[in-house]
Amino acid sequence: MSDGQHDPGREGELIVPSLPLGDAEGPVRKAAQRLRWFVRAFEAQVATTADETGHVYRIDTDRLSAAFAGWLQNFNLQKPSAVEERPAYVGFAAGLMLRELIAADPVSVDARGPSVGKDTPAGYWPEGYVYVTFCLNVRGLVLQKDYNAHQSPSDDVRDVRTWWSFRENVAEDGALALAFLDLFAGVEPDWTTPALFSKRAFGTLTKRYFVSIDDHSSDSGDPG
């Protein structure tokens, strides 16, 4: 089953793969905390991106599992106990995953797609492109399925100049992956302390993570 949010084929456009929806009985965010779901979803993303770009990718399962283990540890460290903060934590958790994937670097390129130019995100950084699109797609899937919300990725995700800055900055400070993922997801990034969930004001959170919610929802202010 495809959860496509965009038309496929536009260069740099997010292509949503057929991500597994997890157990029928439980929410996607719970399934996403299982290594088997994570690996299958990641493999689906790689296959979809390979189809889109013509790149031939190779996945190192050990490194992928290491990324998951690191993510799980950090996910549990800052998981909020307040139920109303959980939707906001979805975006933060996706950023944590991007940081771990970039650090573990489980994907390599055996051959580059002949028609993907280096002036596009997918051509400039093929591995990073997989990591970002995977994290954005999982983030969007969880928000949609579990919280009836959706994300609207910004134009920055298609701008190779933003990707130049992205790659250079995360090489120096991996925590900036969280801020850049927020940027790509169309929400206001925290460039100061991106890796600290507790530092984020809740009012800002509702604005950041429900940017596309319907007008009748009461998410615009501090819920108190």
Added chain:
Amino acid sequence: MIGKTPPPGTLVAIPLRDALRGAERVWDVTEELLEPVAAILPPALATSLKSALDQAERSALAGLHDPPAHADIARAAHFLTGEDTAVASAEAFARILAYAAERTAASTGGSFLASEGVAVSATLALSGGRTGADRAADIVLALRRAFAVGSVPGTPIRLTADVARGVDVCLFAAALWMLAAREPTEEKEVEVFRLALALTRTLSDQVSEWSKDSDALAHGLRDLSEHV
């Protein structure tokens, strides 16, 4: 003291599989030794030994290296958690362990294997009424004490630091696999073990720490099994 005695048929089948695994190891060692002295030793020696092993592999024990059957996996999982403590279930778990040892050694470049016979004896001898991850931890530690997995299973011989670490990884990964949610096919179960092994290898330092204490080990197994 063994609380349950395996039926007579088992007493033949398990030692034969253990012997075959051991013989393969001997062949590997012999082949390595033969290389530098090939000019001295008669070629017929190497040829006849290889031929004998080829015949043994084509016998009724030819499934030695196949992935475990789905029914075995389910049965072994129930044995590990204490839902089913029958001898046949202990044997199923021993076959799972042998498969796990083979895959772990292959993935880590280690040189060790499991003895189904030692595993059956060690696990059946376990007393106490613990269940779930607690019992799983007890079984892991019992197998460790019995050297059910090692360079020469049943003895501490050649248990170097690398092999000891590999053994800890093998035991933990096997238990983690059994405690994790089941899959409907053998192929998917094998994939789950592969992931359990990858996760365990990533956390091998932590696994070694947990392996010093039964409660810590149980906590680690219980927590991680929900995420495999």
